[in-house]
Amino acid sequence: MPVISCAECGDELPAAAGRGRPRRYCSRRCQARAYRRRRDDGSSRRLPSALRGSGSSGRLSAALPGDDESLVALAIGLADELGPAALSVRLLADRAGLPVHLVYQRIGNRADLLRDMAERVLDANVPASGSHEPRDRLGELARAEWSLYRRHPWLLTVLATDRPPVGPAVLATVDRVVAALVEAGFDPADAYRGYLVLSGYVQGMALLIDPEPAATSARAWRAATRRRLEHTGRLERRPWLAEATRGDPGTELDAWFEFGLDRLLEGLLTR
Known part of the structure; x- marks a missing residue:
């Protein structure tokens, strides 16, 4: 039979x-x-035997061109280039030269992909601590998180939420801050609260990062805004606003970040 x-x-x-x-x-x-x-690419053909999973789950075998790691790396590059809103499984499949359904089977849905991207970036950028002093270590950790948002602005949309991914690399970033605060004298509950304060500051400042620094739209908006403020006299009555609009946030943002970080750590660690 x-x-x-x-x-x-x-x-x-x-x-x-x-x-x-x-x-x-x-x-x-x-x-x-x-x-x-069939909906995604019009294909009704059965998967070739070399690409079928060994069990009923239908997971792909290693014969698929481009493994999970390379797909995640490609997705990171696309998000860095185009921004998180443009990233989709369909776009990833197109850039990888693979059918959409195969990529779905490899990396899951878009939320799964973003989680894996965040894990990959965090795991590859573990900050090396050069100090044993809690305050210095906290500064190092905050600057490391800040630099990741500078290099990968899309990472903020993944982590700055009330439902962040909780993979090993994400949890390890919390562990390092909590450990430094415990060493500074905080109990574990207050150390976690301190982590929220510090990370909340870093992520809040990261909202000012322009995801497309080369684009002319942001620069044009700043120039037009300054001209409008000058025309209405609002700059003349507000010296702080005149100073704030004179420079380019893209080049001054790091100085603003350091200004706030120094004072935040000073207040946080004053018992």
Whole structure:
């Protein structure tokens, strides 16, 4: 008797019981995956045997061109180049030269992809502590987080939320700050509160980072805003505003960050 296989994953189908239309899929999951694939790229062909998973889950084997790590690395480059709003699984598949359904099977949905991207960036940029003093260590950790937002502005949208990913690398960033605060004399609960204060400051300042520093729109907006303020006399009555609008935030942002960080640490560690 011939063996009948699932039209999606290739697993053997159970023997048909009674009459009716022959089964094509081993599970609703495979049926749904086939529907999504046809919707995404119009393909109704079964996966080649070299790309089928070994079990009923249909996970891809290592024969797929481009492993998970390379797909995540490509996604990081795309987000750095285009911003997080432009990043999608479909775009990633297009740049990788792979069918969309194969990329979905590799990395999951967009939320899964962003989580893996954040883990990859954080794990590859563990700050090396050069000091044993809690205040110096906290400064190092805050500057390390700040530099990541400078290099990868999309990372802020992943981490600055009430439901951040909680992978090992994300938790390790919290561990390092909490440990420094515990060493400074905080109990664990207050140390976590201190972490929220410090990270909240870093992330708040990171909102000022222009994700497209080369774009002319932000520079044009700043120039037009200054002209409007001058025309209405609002700069003349506000020396602080005149100073703030004179420089380029892109070049002064690091100085503003250091100004606030120094005073925040001073207040946070004064018991």
